[in-house]
Amino acid sequence: MEKAIKDKIRDTRAGFTDAQAGSAEQMRCQVRNNCLKNAHRTFEQGIQCVQVNSVNALVSIQDSVMIIHSPYGCSACGSLGSIERVNIYKHHKGDESRLSSRIISTALGEKEVILGGEQRLEDTAREAIARHNPKIMFILSSCASAIIGDDIDTVADRLREEYPDVVFVVVHCEGFKSRNHATGYDLALFALQNYVIKDACPKKLKGLINLFATHSLSFADQQEMKRMLHAIGLEANIMPYNATYEDIMRIPAAEYNISVCQIFGDEYMAFLKERYGASYVVTGMPIGSDSTDRWLRAIAELAGKEKEAEAFIAHERAEVEEEISEIKKKTSGLKVCVTAGTGRGFAAATLMGEFEMRLLCIHTPYYEHAYVADFERLEEYHGGKFLINVADMQPYEQINLIKKFNPDVFIGMANWVSRLGIPTTHILDGKRPTFGYRGVLYLGRKIEDALDNNNFNAKLKNFTAPPFRESWYKEDAFKYIEFPEN
Numbered sequence: 202m203e204k205a206i207k208d209k210i211r212d213t214r215a216g217f218t219d220a221q222a223g224s225a226e227q228m229r230c231q232v233r234n235n236c237l238k239n240a241h242r243t244f245e246q247g248i249q250c251v252q253v254n255s256v257n258a259l260v261s262i263q264d265s266v267m268i269i270h271s272p273y274g275c276s277a278c279g280s281l282g283s284i285e286r287v288n289i290y291k292h293h294k295g296d297e298s299r300l301s302s303r304i305i306s307t308a309l310g311e312k313e314v315i316l317g318g319e320q321r322l323e324d325t326a327r328e329a330i331a332r333h334n335p336k337i338m339f340i341l342s343s344c345a346s347a348i349i350g351d352d353i354d355t356v357a358d359r360l361r362e363e364y365p366d367v368v369f370v371v372v373h374c375e376g377f378k379s380r381n382h383a384t385g386y387d388l389a390l391f392a393l394q395n396y397v398i399k400d401a402c403p404k405k406l407k408g409l410i411n412l413f414a415t416h417s418l419s420f421a422d423q424q425e426m427k428r429m430l431h432a433i434g435l436e437a438n439i440m441p442y443n444a445t446y447e448d449i450m451r452i453p454a455a456e457y458n459i460s461v462c463q464i465f466g467d468e469y470m471a472f473l474k475e476r477y478g479a480s481y482v483v484t485g486m487p488i489g490s491d492s493t494d495r496w497l498r499a500i501a502e503l504a505g506k507e508k509e510a511e512a513f514i515a516h517e518r519a520e521v522e523e524e525i526s527e528i529k530k531k532t533s534g535l536k537v538c539v540t541a542g543t544g545r546g547f548a549a550a551t552l553m554g555e556f557e558m559r560l561l562c563i564h565t566p567y568y569e570h571a572y573v574a575d576f577e578r579l580e581e582y583h584g585g586k587f588l589i590n591v592a593d594m595q596p597y598e599q600i601n602l603i604k605k606f607n608p609d610v611f612i613g614m615a616n617w618v619s620r621l622g623i624p625t626t627h628i629l630d631g632k633r634p635t636f637g638y639r640g641v642l643y644l645g646r647k648i649e650d651a652l653d654n655n656n657f658n659a660k661l662k663n664f665t666a667p668p669f670r671e672s673w674y675k676e677d678a679f680k681y682i683e684f685p686e687n
């Protein structure tokens with residue numbers, strides 16, 4: 202089958218690196234002079250799998266079943282984190298009637314790895330259709346099925362003939378395909394185009410905007426973005442989280458496209474511009490007042506809604522101004538370290554700047570040319586001295602640095618940092634409202650809570666062993682990074 206969009210990986214984007222470290226100003230200069238090279242870690246604790254993000258992007262699509270053609274382990278992340286999020290999302294939406302999303306593993310074992318697993322996949326698909334009667338069936342590859350060379354496309358072709366009413370969507374998202382896990386999002390969106398939308402070219406719908414949003418958004422945050430877009434006269438088609446088949450088919454009818462952050466959907470939006478003429482913009486996440494201003498203004502400029510956006514921004518900012526001033530009394534001057542994914546990391550560090558906190562260090566999974574402007578913006582709040590640790594899940598580096606920096610507060614997933622006794626909180630909240638102007642207050646209060654009551658972390662420090670031996674904290678955090686010569 203001729204695909205409308207060919208699979209591509211993010212590792213080949215200009216200036217891509219997933220192993221680097223240096224001050225913001227030093228890395229900015231290197232990127233601007235095209236001489237920031239990827240370093241090499243001689244030891245890694247792990248990196249996130251591409252497949253997990255394909256699962257995350259597609260798992261909530263309604264009336265679908267997902268088959269992961271893999272050993273059991275590959276579906277563990279999906280079946281734990283992703284389904285939990287879907288269930289919470291549905292509960293908040295008031296939808297208790299639907300079953301949770303269905304992820305089925307073909308559970309490849311020794312026998313299939315030696316003799317091939319195509320028959321197992323076919324049998325699993327038939328059983329899944331008999332049990333769940335889906336509209337869409339996703340078939341995802343894994344490292345094991347790709348290495349043994351199972352032809353999942355041909356299996357899908359056979360199934361298409363047998364079940365003409367089911368849309369079979371094949372996603373080649375084996376973990377070793379890319380070191381950038383956001384590739385998994387791209388592959389999922391490309392697959393929706395290639396297998397669901399195909400050549401459909403519906404009439405444009407006035408004021409319709411596709412809003413590409415990741416799985417990590419709460420229902421409250423989706424509603425907040427919808428509200429903001431509605432306020433400037435646009436109707437959001439939120440994709441692909443919890444989308445229906447009909448929502449997917451509306452993608453080409455939209456006049457505009459926007460994503461929730463820098464790494465989600467930009468490759469697909471470029472395709473939509475080329476194929477359907479829908480203009481798009483890549484912006485940061487609308488977390489914090491300044492980032493929300495930028496997000497809204499970018500959309501408004503696209504759609505010619507600048508006047509509406511300015512009126513909305515002025516009104517919303519005025520509503521939260523007083524309480525933000527109160528929060529600042531507690532946060533102003535505090536030192537902070539941030540660990541987060543690309544989009545959330547920029548938004549979190551920007552918000553810390555708004556709260557007049559000083560950024561010491563940010564752990565971010567990737568650096569590439571496209572993010573230079575975002576890092577430069579952070580320099581406007583925090584100066585150019587803060588450390589950028591480009592690390593996709595290397596907690597041993599993170600904890601070494603946090604211990605040395607000893608910040609007043611840590612923002613990020615804090616399991617290990619909590620054991621250092623430092624106040625911690627995070628802005629990745631799949632349950633509560635964190636987006637837009639109202640989200641600023643919720644996040645500010647969260648930080649206040651972490652500062653006011655650090656008893657739990659203090660006790661953890663006193664009554665648990667540190668995650669690493671004392672000797673590790675005396676080492677250079679980047680001991681296992683081989684930096685290239687410039």
Ligand code: SF4
Pocket residue numbers: 250251252253271274275342343344345374375376377
């Ligand atoms: S697809 Fe590969 S990298 Fe991903 S969980 Fe499975 S084995 Fe690990």
